Amino acid sequence: MDTVTSRDGTRIAFWRSGEGPPLLLVHGATADHTTTWRFVLPAFQRHFTVYAMDRRGRGGSGDAPTYALQREAEDVAAVVDRVGEPVSVLGHSYGGLAAIEAALLTPNLHRLVLYESVPLRGADGYQPGIIEQLEALRDAGDVEGVLVAMYRDLVAMPAEEIALLRAQRAAWDTRLRNVPSLPRELRGEAGYVFVPERFAAMRTPTLLLVGGESPQREWDNARGVAAALPDARVVALPGQQHAAMYTAPELFVREVLRFLEA
Numbered sequence: 001m002d003t004v005t006s007r008d009g010t011r012i013a014f015w016r017s018g019e020g021p022p023l024l025l026v027h028g029a030t031a032d033h034t035t036t037w038r039f040v041l042p043a044f045q046r047h048f049t050v051y052a053m054d055r056r057g058r059g060g061s062g063d064a065p066t067y068a069l070q071r072e073a074e075d076v077a078a079v080v081d082r083v084g085e086p087v088s089v090l091g092h093s094y095g096g097l098a099a100i101e102a103a104l105l106t107p108n109l110h111r112l113v114l115y116e117s118v119p120l121r122g123a124d125g126y127q128p129g130i131i132e133q134l135e136a137l138r139d140a141g142d143v144e145g146v147l148v149a150m151y152r153d154l155v156a157m158p159a160e161e162i163a164l165l166r167a168q169r170a171a172w173d174t175r176l177r178n179v180p181s182l183p184r185e186l187r188g189e190a191g192y193v194f195v196p197e198r199f200a201a202m203r204t205p206t207l208l209l210v211g212g213e214s215p216q217r218e219w220d221n222a223r224g225v226a227a228a229l230p231d232a233r234v235v236a237l238p239g240q241q242h243a244a245m246y247t248a249p250e251l252f253v254r255e256v257l258r259f260l261e262a
Helices: 041-045 069-083 094-102 130-139 143-154 159-167 169-190 216-228 249-260
Strands: 002-005 011-018 022-026 049-053 087-092 109-115 206-211 232-237
Touching: 002 069, 011 041, 011 069, 022 041, 022 069, 022 094, 041 049, 041 249, 049 069, 069 087, 069 094, 069 169, 087 094, 094 109, 094 169, 109 249, 130 143, 130 169, 143 159, 143 169, 159 169, 206 216, 206 249, 216 232, 232 249
Parallel strands: 022 049, 022 087, 087 109, 109 206, 206 232
Antiparallel strands: 002 011, 011 049
16 A cells, blocks of 8 residues: 545555556545455556555545545545656546546546546436435434445446445445445535536546446436547447446456557
């Protein structure tokens, strides 16, 4: 484990492995660096020097008394700049939202892969009162109920994918430990609005991955973001939704490598 100090003084942990051009992995909500990438990491290590970070409040990383999405973006940028050469970044879900915001903070991004990450308007994906309902479950001690409700009601993950995650017991236990910090991230996403003009000068080649069976809003978001970026494309993962790293790791790796090694 290595660490870097983010702009607000928070220590951010990351793990280096493999050999090749640098690739930073940024996990999503509920996860840490050990959960999201465990099925695809060996393949990436054969092609890249992989830097797998823990986002703030998770695993080996520190935290701060106040929270904002901008701090997460600063964390990603801090790890990128620590590497010392242009870095490709792969972000899943909320981690991808932090990654695209980090692209505005550092000149050292080589390529960017975002898997169902950036909402055009975050609030559109949230049913009224859902965050408060999740907080009530958390405060009542039903942390597993929080996870299941989030995946089912917010992510629209099918029951079989939720069952797959729950069956991976060690990773599920890690997700349960991360539930306390989940509502703040959901509020960060719900308050997010993608403003195309902010990214008009962003020249980083960008791939937006979408599950072929994902809800229409994921397609609308990806296409809307791609249309605003100077160099971006949308690629479908056939038969998948929000968790192709687990449900189709070979397909996931193939599409990421096709873009990063082009």
